[in-house]
Amino acid sequence: MSALAILVNFLACCGIGWACYCRLVVIDDTIQPRVRWQFLAKFAGATVAGWVPLLWPQHIEWAILCLSGALFVSMLLGVARWRRGPPRDTKTIPGDLQP
Amino acid sequence: MNPQQLDPVSVTVIVLTGVIAIDPQLANVLGPYAVIFFGAMLGGLWALSKRPPHPTSPRAEGLVFLAVSVGMAVLLTVAVVMLLGRMFSIEPENSGWMLAPVSLAIARLGPTYFDGLLQRFAQRIERTAEGEGSK
Numbered sequence: 270m271s272a273l274a275i276l277v278n279f280l281a282c283c284g285i286g287w288a289c290y291c292r293l294v295v296i297d298d299t300i301q302p303r304v305r306w307q308f309l310a311k312f313a314g315a316t317v318a319g320w321v322p323l324l325w326p327q328h329i330e331w332a333i334l335c336l337s338g339a340l341f342v343s344m345l346l347g348v349a350r351w352r353r354g355p356p357r358d359t360k361t362i363p364g365d366l367q368p
Numbered sequence: 369m370n371p372q373q374l375d376p377v378s379v380t381v382i383v384l385t386g387v388i389a390i391d392p393q394l395a396n397v398l399g400p401y402a403v404i405f406f407g408a409m410l411g412g413l414w415a416l417s418k419r420p421p422h423p424t425s426p427r428a429e430g431l432v433f434l435a436v437s438v439g440m441a442v443l444l445t446v447a448v449v450m451l452l453g454r455m456f457s458i459e460p461e462n463s464g465w466m467l468a469p470v471s472l473a474i475a476r477l478g479p480t481y482f483d484g485l486l487q488r489f490a491q492r493i494e495r496t497a498e499g500e501g502s503k
Contacts, residue, residue, distance in 0.1 A: 312410070
């Protein structure tokens, strides 16, 4: 992996980590636990995938495996939500009726 | 110096990995702390996602909470692992696997839990002092 690819990978993983942080910071006890686990799994995967090529370039396969594993776990946690079609919050909200 | 090493990307990678690239022995020392830091980050984020978000500045307040949780875990983990090693007769060389789960647990408990623990400890001392004073 070239230095440029390692740097781009690191910056992309930083972006994923920051996005997960921004979601986790607004999650509280009222949100379904599986949503929390989705973002924690993605954060863990992105952290490993971002740092491992920088620190141990010989273990890049492990880094990629961690990120793909985290994304897989995240998708698995979303299965229940999508079982009966698209979740209600993914649908577009109809506009107000005009008098 | 090889001019190829002076391009910005290589310089950034060298700066990011500089300390470890220069001294592999330092990497052996920093390695456990990287594991502790990773576990503490996950525990801190877990604790952060359990509390209600700050009404005006959730990200800034969350960063402070995360910094305190991670700092606390970094400071306490090694001591707790050594203590657990003594309790369960685990050799110090074989107790490395406990670093990540212990740091995760400490950061997950968070500063709020330790605040409560300190308050209870202070109350107990007060009660003991009052009891001794009344004798």
